[in-house]
Amino acid sequence: SAVISQKPSRDICQRGTSLTIQCQVDSQVTMMFWYRQQPGQSLTLIATANQGSEATYESGFVIDKFPISRPNLTFSTLTVSNMSPEDSSIYLCSAHRASGGEQYFGPGTRLTVT
């Protein structure tokens, strides 16, 4: 298995500011993903964090709003830029090893934008 940690666990931010969320995996993984879970909803994929290249974004999500970095095989960051109350969600990082196929999730970052 893989153990994933996220920082911060929660934050309350002002409208118009930005927040960077960190995701650390305890071992090297092939794929890392960022999901959003809006209140009362299931998980929606934001992007795939590619090591050494630009992230791959899903429809409805853009790099200017959600810039992602992945400098190595164990670490990634997601920035939520120019925040609005609609960005209030839980943001989850996940990781995947090619062998086995199981995906592991971090504890999530609960973001509230006021």
Added chain:
Amino acid sequence: KQEVTQIPAALSVPEGENLVLNCSFTDSAIYNLQWFRQDPGKGLTSLLLIQSSQREQTSGRLNASLDKSSGRSTLYIAASQPGDSATYLCAVSPNQAGTALIFGKGTTLSVSS
């Protein structure tokens, strides 16, 4: 486009009861299927992973089955306990290893003592 549906959306049972959660998916070309547990305000805990070539997986009181051809999976929980109260999410991986998961909306389970 793959869609995952979970029924029921919510379920309340008394302690000790056996129960079944249902998951269906529209495209049978999946790589695997995972069941997760999510406690309120928390992240996801992986419960069971079923590869597309498998029919079922068991872990303790949990048993998950997969009928890929009909696009269905069930999660069976035996002798439910109040600690089982959580939201259970079903997710499928498209027909390629390493891709992101597609989630259902979950079943929120409440087990009363």
